[in-house]
Amino acid sequence: MSVRQLLVDIHTHCYLPRYAAFLRQRSFAPRIFTRNQEERLLILDDEPLSGRPVGPQYWDRDEKLKFMDLHNIDVSIVSTANPWLDFLDKPSTASQLANELNEDLENYCATSPGVDGFDTMKRLYGFGLLPLIKGIGTEDLLQTVKHITGLPHLKGIIMGTRGIGKGLDDPALEPLWEALSNTKLVVFLHPHYGLGSGAKEAWGDQENGHVLPLAIGFPVETTTAITRLILAGVYDRHPDLKILLAHSGGALPQLSSRIASCISHDPLVSSRLKHDARYYVSRLYYDAVNYGPEEMGFVADVIGRGTAYSSIPGAREDRLVGYKRMLFGTDHPFFPPLGKEAKWASVLENLQAIDEVQRWEKEHKNAVRGGNAIELFGLGHEQGK
Numbered sequence: 132m133s134v135r136q137l138l139v140d141i142h143t144h145c146y147l148p149r150y151a152a153f154l155r156q157r158s159f160a161p162r163i164f165t166r167n168q169e170e171r172l173l174i175l176d177d178e179p180l181s182g183r184p185v186g187p188q189y190w191d192r193d194e195k196l197k198f199m200d201l202h203n204i205d206v207s208i209v210s211t212a213n214p215w216l217d218f219l220d221k222p223s224t225a226s227q228l229a230n231e232l233n234e235d236l237e238n239y240c241a242t243s244p245g246v247d248g249f250d251t252m253k254r255l256y257g258f259g260l261l262p263l264i265k266g267i268g269t270e271d272l273l274q275t276v277k278h279i280t281g282l283p284h285l286k287g288i289i290m291g292t293r294g295i296g297k298g299l300d301d302p303a304l305e306p307l308w309e310a311l312s313n314t315k316l317v318v319f320l321h322p323h324y325g326l327g328s329g330a331k332e333a334w335g336d337q338e339n340g341h342v343l344p345l346a347i348g349f350p351v352e353t354t355t356a357i358t359r360l361i362l363a364g365v366y367d368r369h370p371d372l373k374i375l376l377a378h379s380g381g382a383l384p385q386l387s388s389r390i391a392s393c394i395s396h397d398p399l400v401s402s403r404l405k406h407d408a409r410y411y412v413s414r415l416y417y418d419a420v421n422y423g424p425e426e427m428g429f430v431a432d433v434i435g436r437g438t439a440y441s442s443i444p445g446a447r448e449d450r451l452v453g454y455k456r457m458l459f460g461t462d463h464p465f466f467p468p469l470g471k472e473a474k475w476a477s478v479l480e481n482l483q484a485i486d487e488v489q490r491w492e493k494e495h496k497n498a499v500r501g502g503n504a505i506e507l508f509g510l511g512h513e514q515g516k
């Protein structure tokens with residue numbers, strides 16, 4: 132009897148009802164407001180003030196399950212969408228809201244249906260949230276990590292690039308990396324700020340909707356954040372950290388040799404790291420959200436190539452292992468179809484891209500579609516978490 136291959140979506144968001152209610156009370160971004168009887172979401176600093184339409188797709192669990200059914204997605208690992216709790220300024224509010232939202236998400240997942248034919252597996256799992264804001268104490272962060280580890284259906288945490296205000300190379304985050312690397316939690320690193328204060332000039336005066344912040348700003352932000360983390364030696368000190376990069380790592384795969392070369396020509400940095408920068412690229416995980424077969428294959432090649440750049444003697448290049456670190460995602464409920472078509476092009480494009488990667492055999496494609504996620508997140512093994 133052949134076992135059904137599962138499709139697992141690891142990049143899919145929601146605003147839990149408690150979070151959406153919170154955004155509705157606000158009068159500046161991030162906020163949900165009503166215009167002409169339609170609710171709209173305003174979250175990015177550099178987006179048109181009209182924001183974008185928002186509806187039950189963002190908070191109603193039945194809508195998530197309907198979307199999954201429509202696209203034959205068996206399991207989703209759901210995360211709160213940006214900007215998480217970053218905008219709060221009171222540590223006690225952030226900690227309390229993080230705990231409540233983590234409980235809400237655990238309940239959202241734990242009460243979801245099971246996967247047909249897979250006894251112990253639920254259809255929904257989650258990434259929890261940390262109260263990552265300026266002024267938060269280390270103890271509060273570690274307490275939230277501990278709380279999440281005790282919630283069986285939360286398999287990781289999602290975070291933005293700002294840390295507690297100074298980015299992910301902030302020495303104050305060291306205890307957090309240490310704590311996370313001692314758990315099985317996967318850290319999903321997701322952008323929100325784009326180019327930040329540089330965006331106004333970079334994007335120019337022409338009205339281009341959300342295209343530049345999402346297509347360029349987001350990936351550049353992720354690339355910068357993870358490069359800073361690598362440069363700070365975080366991976367050298369915590370090699371067991373499991374970091375999953377949104378949007379296939381942004382520009383990191385494309386720039387990794389350039390980053391390595393710049394490091395090796397920089398007198399300040401050249402002796403700082405244990406390995407060539409390309410090696411760290413092979414230690415990360417990447418969503419398969421890049422919409423093209425060539426890009427999909429390229430990212431896998433670069434991940435695989437990185438294995439040769441370990442400083443461990445005898446390390447060899449193994450290009451074909453790259454697929455093991457790539458995982459299907461949709462970015463739902465963002466990027467809905469503009470017309471009336473039922474299925475979402477943003478989903479179909481990524482599925483087709485996986486299917487068309489040259490040199491990937493069926494087993495590689497199945498791994499990216501779901502097998503890798505089941506293994507990385509230990510889906511269905513909630514007791515041993």
Ligand code: URA
Pocket residue numbers: 144174212213345462465466
């Ligand atoms: N736009 C966002 O703000 N976040 C996403 O995750 C995708 C699109």
Ligand code: ZN
Pocket residue numbers: 142144321377462
């Ligand atoms: Zn996303």
